[in-house]
Amino acid sequence: MIRVADVNHQIDGNPILTNVSCDIPQGEVTALIGPNGAGKSTLLKLMGRIEPLQTGHVAINDLDVGTTPSGQLALEMAYLGQNLSVASRLRVRELIGFGRWPHCKGHPGPVDHAAVHDALVMFDLVPFADRFLDELSGGQAQRAHLAMTFAQTTPWMLLDEPLNNLDMAHSRALMKRLSDLRDAGRSVVIVLHDLNHAAAWADHLIAMKNGRIAASGTAEEVLTPQTLAALYETDVQVLRYAGRPLVLHHI
Amino acid sequence: MTRAKRLALSIGVIVLLAVASTFIGAAQMDLSDPRGMMVLTVSRIPRTLAALLTGAALAVAGVVMQQIVRNRFVEPGTAGTAESAALGLLVITLVMPTAPIWAKMVAASVAALAGTWVFVHMIRRLPPREVLLVPLAGIVLSGVIGAAVTWIGWQADMMQYIATWLMSGEFSGVISGRYELLWIAAIAAAIAFFAADRFAILGLGPEAATALGLSPRAVMRLGLTVVAVVTAMVVVSVGMIPFVGLVVPNIAARVVGDNLRRSLPLVAMGGAGLVLACDIIGRLVIAPYEIPAGTILGVVGALVFLWLLWKPARPARRKTLPEQVDV
Ligand SMILES: Nc1ncnc2c1ncn2[C@@H]1O[C@H](COP(=O)(O)OP(=O)(O)OP(=O)(O)O)[C@@H](O)[C@H]1O
Ligand SMILES: [Mg+2]
Numbered sequence: 001m002i003r004v005a006d007v008n009h010q011i012d013g014n015p016i017l018t019n020v021s022c023d024i025p026q027g028e029v030t031a032l033i034g035p036n037g038a039g040k041s042t043l044l045k046l047m048g049r050i051e052p053l054q055t056g057h058v059a060i061n062d063l064d065v066g067t068t069p070s071g072q073l074a075l076e077m078a079y080l081g082q083n084l085s086v087a088s089r090l091r092v093r094e095l096i097g098f099g100r101w102p103h104c105k106g107h108p109g110p111v112d113h114a115a116v117h118d119a120l121v122m123f124d125l126v127p128f129a130d131r132f133l134d135e136l137s138g139g140q141a142q143r144a145h146l147a148m149t150f151a152q153t154t155p156w157m158l159l160d161e162p163l164n165n166l167d168m169a170h171s172r173a174l175m176k177r178l179s180d181l182r183d184a185g186r187s188v189v190i191v192l193h194d195l196n197h198a199a200a201w202a203d204h205l206i207a208m209k210n211g212r213i214a215a216s217g218t219a220e221e222v223l224t225p226q227t228l229a230a231l232y233e234t235d236v237q238v239l240r241y242a243g244r245p246l247v248l249h250h251i
Numbered sequence: 252m253t254r255a256k257r258l259a260l261s262i263g264v265i266v267l268l269a270v271a272s273t274f275i276g277a278a279q280m281d282l283s284d285p286r287g288m289m290v291l292t293v294s295r296i297p298r299t300l301a302a303l304l305t306g307a308a309l310a311v312a313g314v315v316m317q318q319i320v321r322n323r324f325v326e327p328g329t330a331g332t333a334e335s336a337a338l339g340l341l342v343i344t345l346v347m348p349t350a351p352i353w354a355k356m357v358a359a360s361v362a363a364l365a366g367t368w369v370f371v372h373m374i375r376r377l378p379p380r381e382v383l384l385v386p387l388a389g390i391v392l393s394g395v396i397g398a399a400v401t402w403i404g405w406q407a408d409m410m411q412y413i414a415t416w417l418m419s420g421e422f423s424g425v426i427s428g429r430y431e432l433l434w435i436a437a438i439a440a441a442i443a444f445f446a447a448d449r450f451a452i453l454g455l456g457p458e459a460a461t462a463l464g465l466s467p468r469a470v471m472r473l474g475l476t477v478v479a480v481v482t483a484m485v486v487v488s489v490g491m492i493p494f495v496g497l498v499v500p501n502i503a504a505r506v507v508g509d510n511l512r513r514s515l516p517l518v519a520m521g522g523a524g525l526v527l528a529c530d531i532i533g534r535l536v537i538a539p540y541e542i543p544a545g546t547i548l549g550v551v552g553a554l555v556f557l558w559l560l561w562k563p564a565r566p567a568r569r570k571t572l573p574e575q576v577d578v
Contacts, residue, residue, distance in 0.1 A: 050458050074464025081458050087321050088454040088509040098452055102464045106448040106512075132508055152463075 001026045002047055002156070002189070007056035009042055009211075016042050017211045020056070024189055024204070029182050031202035032191045033222075035232050038208040040191045041082050041160050047189065048079035048158045060156060074102035077156035080149040082164070082191070084142065086133055092144045093129045096120060099151035119147035122177065124170075138165040146174065157181070159190045163197065175201040195247040199223055207231050219245055254513075257506075261520040265303070268527045272299040275534050293427045301430040302422050302530045302544065303523040305485050306495055308436035310522025311443050311515060312481040313496025314503070318450040318511065319474040320371060322385040323504070326496030327367070327482040330389040333491040334396035335366025336483040337416045341403055344412070356432060359483035366396060367475050419545030420485065420492035422530050429488070436484035439477045440519065446473055447511035454509055492545045494552025495522050501559050525551075 002024040009017040017039045024030050024047075032040045045051040047058050049065045058065040060076055078099070086095075096119050100112040108116075120126050123143040133141055142165040149157060157178075163171045171194075178188045179201050192198045198205055198219065205222040207215040209231055215222050223245040228236040237248040273295040313326040320330075327333055339362025343350050350358075370392055377384045397417065404413040443450065449470045452460050457467040485491060499521040503514045529551060530544035 045458075048462060050461050069464075070461065070466060071464035074462065079458075079462035081462075086455055086459075087323075088451070089504050090451070090509055094508070094510045094513075095455075098448075098455070098463060101448065101452060 001061070002187075003057070003059045004043070004047065005057045005059075007043070007046060007053065007058065009039075009046065009051075009054050015211055017046075020211070020213055022206060022213055022216065024187070024206075026061075026187050027182060027185055028203040029178055029188045029190065029201055030204040030206060031198040032189065032206050032208060033193070033195060033198055033231075034208035034214070039211040040208055042211075043208070044079070044158050044160050044189065044191060045081075048077060049073055050079060050081070071102060074152070074154075076154055077158055078149045078152035078154045079158045080145060080160060080162060082160040084145050086141075089132050089134055091130050091132055092125055092136070092147075093120065095133060095144055096125075096147045096151050099148035102152060115151045115153055119151040122150060123147040139167060139170065142166060143170065150177075155186055157186070157188045157190075159188065161191050161193065163192065163194060171197065195223060195228070195249065199245045199247065223247060258516060258520075261517065261524065265520055265524050265527070268524055268531065269299050269303065272302070272527055272531055275531055294425075297427045297430050298422050298425045298530070299527065301425040301433055301489060302527040304430075304433040304437045305420065305422075305489055305492060306499075306522035306524065306526030307519040308433070308440040308481045308522070309485060309492060309495040309526070310499040310518045311440035312478045313522075314500040314511065314515065314518050315443050315450055315474045316367075316478050316496070317500055318454040318509070319471050319478075320374060320385060321454060321456070322374075322382060323501055324383065324386040324497070325389055326494075326500075327363075327478050328491055328493045328496060329386055329393055330370045331366040331392040331396050332363050332370075332478060332482045333417060333486055334393050334400055336360070336363035336479070336486040337400050337413060338362050338366070338396055338403075339483070340416060340487065341400055341407075341409065341413070344409070345403070345407055352432075356435070356483065356487060359487050360480050363479035363483045363486075364475055366392070367479055371471070371475065415490050416486050417491055419543040419549065420490035421533070421541070421543030421545055422489055423541050423543070425489065432484045432488045436481045439480040439484075442473070443477050443511075444515055446470070447515055450474060451509060451511040490543075490545060492526060493549050494556065495526055495548065498552050498555045498559065499525060502555075505559075 004020055004022050007017055007020040020043060032044065034040055046053055047065065049070060053066050063073065063076060065073065093116065096116045097108065100108055100115060104112045120129050123146055125143055125147055128136060128140060133144060136144065146162055162174060166174065175197055178190065182188060202219060205216060205219055206213060207222055207227065214231055215227050223238055225236055225238050228247065239246045239248060273291060276295060316325055316327060316330065317323055336359040339358040340355055343355055343358035347354065370389055373392065374385050374388050377388060400413055404410045449465060452463055452465055453467055453470045460467045460470065500518055503518045503521060507514045507517060526544060526548065529547040533542040533544050533547045536542060
C-alpha cells in the first residue's frame, strides 16, 4: 500500500497540494484523474521521491519515502515522468538497460539481459533496439521509456500520462499489460486524461482538483455526470457499455 | 567498423604519433650518444606523455561536463573553469609566494571547483530550450573571471604567468620533473571511467536519475570534482588548451552515442591523439622554431567545430552492434 498522509506542497509560496491524504491499495490499478494543473504530477512525484516532501508523510509498503535510501526505493517502485525530452544520444537497448541499474549497478547478468529483452519484445521495439532515441517517432520514444520502466520490474509502477503519443493499439496494449501485472500481484498508479481508459482498466480512481482530492472510489462511483461536471467544469454525458461507464466528452 | 576494430585503429594511430613525437624536435637526437639518450628520456618522452595525458584528460572532462549540464556545447575552457583555476593560482602565489607546489595545486583545484559550481547554478535559471544560451553564459562567466585575473595580474606584475596558464597550452617547456602533475589529471579522468554509467544516467535528467535510485547531487559533485581537478592540473602544468573538450566528445557522441561506458575509451584516445598531433604539427611548421599546441588546436578545433555544427549526425549503423547491452 502507498499511504499518503497530510501532504502539503508549495512552490514559491503558492499552494500546489493542500491536505492530501489517501491510501492507494496494493495489487490494483489506481488512476489519478483531474483537470490540467490539478496537482496529479506533483503528487506522483512526491510519492516517487522525485521531489522532496515539504510536509506530511508518504510510505510505500511501510517504507518511509523521506528516509529510506533511494537505491532501496528503486527496487520497490519505478517512475515514469510526464516530460521525457531526453537530450542524450542513447540506443533504445541502452536506455532500457539503465532500467536494470537498481538491480545490477552496472554489472548486468543473465537476468538483466533477459529483462531488457522481454521489455523490447513487450513494446514492439525489437526492430528499433539499436537505433538512437533521436531517430525514433514520438510514440516509439515513449514506448522505449515505458520499456525502461518495465525492465525495472518493481512491485509498484508510477506512470505519469504514459499514453502520451501512443496510438490506439499501443494504448490498449499498455493498459492490458498493466492489468496483467495487477493480476500477477503488482500495483500501478497511473495518471490518465482519457477517462474511458480509466473506466475500462482501473480498479480505483482518485480525482484531483486545485491541489485537493475531489473524489475517490471505483469507476462507478467517480465517473458520474455530476462528479465529472464539477471536476472539469464542463458538461459530460456518461453512458454505459459492457458493464462499465462510457464517458462522452468529445461532442 | 566494429568496436574492436575502432579501438585497435585508435591505439595504432596513437602509437604511431607517439613514436613520431619522440623523433621530432629541434635538438638532434643520436641514440648511440649518451646526450641523445638524455634528450629522449628527459625531454621527448615526457613531452609526448604530457601531450597524451593532457588531451585524454581534457576530452574526458569535456564529456563529464556535457553530461552534468546536459548541453553539448560546453567544455571546461568556456565555462569559467580554467579562468577560476588561474585565479586560484594567482591568489595563492600572491598571498603565499613560497607555497609548495601541492598547495598551489589544491588552490587551483578548489578555485576551479568553485567557478564551475557557479556556472552550473547560473545556468539552472536559463530556459531549458535555449541550448546556446548555456555556452554563451559560460563564455560571459569566463570573461568576467578572466578579466579579474588580468587585472590582478597587471597590478601584481605577473602577466607572464597568466599568459602561460591561460593563453595557449604548449609543451616545449615540458621536461622530466615538470609534467608529473598531469598524472593526477589522468587519475581524475580515470575516476570518470568507473562512474561512466552514473554520468550517463544523470544525462537522462535529474528526475530519471532519482527514479533509478541515484542521487543527482552526488553524481554532479563527483563530476564537478573531476572537471575541476583535470582543468587545474592542465592549467598549472602546461596551460589551458582549447576545443579538445568540445570537439572530441561531440565526434564520439555522433559515432557511438552518449553511453559513456562505450564512448569514454574513444573520447580519451581521441583527445590524446588530437593534442599530440597538434603538438607535432606545432614542432614542424616553422622548425626549428615552434608554435604552441594550443594555438594549432585553436585553428584546427574551430574548423572541426564549425564542421560539426554544419553537418548533422548520421543515423546509427545497425548491423555491427553486439547483441547485449552495456548497462
Ligand atoms: N516548477 C513549478 N513552478 C511553479 N508552479 C508549478 C511548477 N510545477 C508545477 N506548478 C504548478 O503546480 C500546479 C500543479 O501542477 P501539476 O504538474 O502537478 O499538474 P497536473 O495535474 O499534473 O496537470 P497536467 O494534467 O497538466 O499534467 C499547477 O498549477 C502548476 O502551474
Ligand atoms: Mg501532469
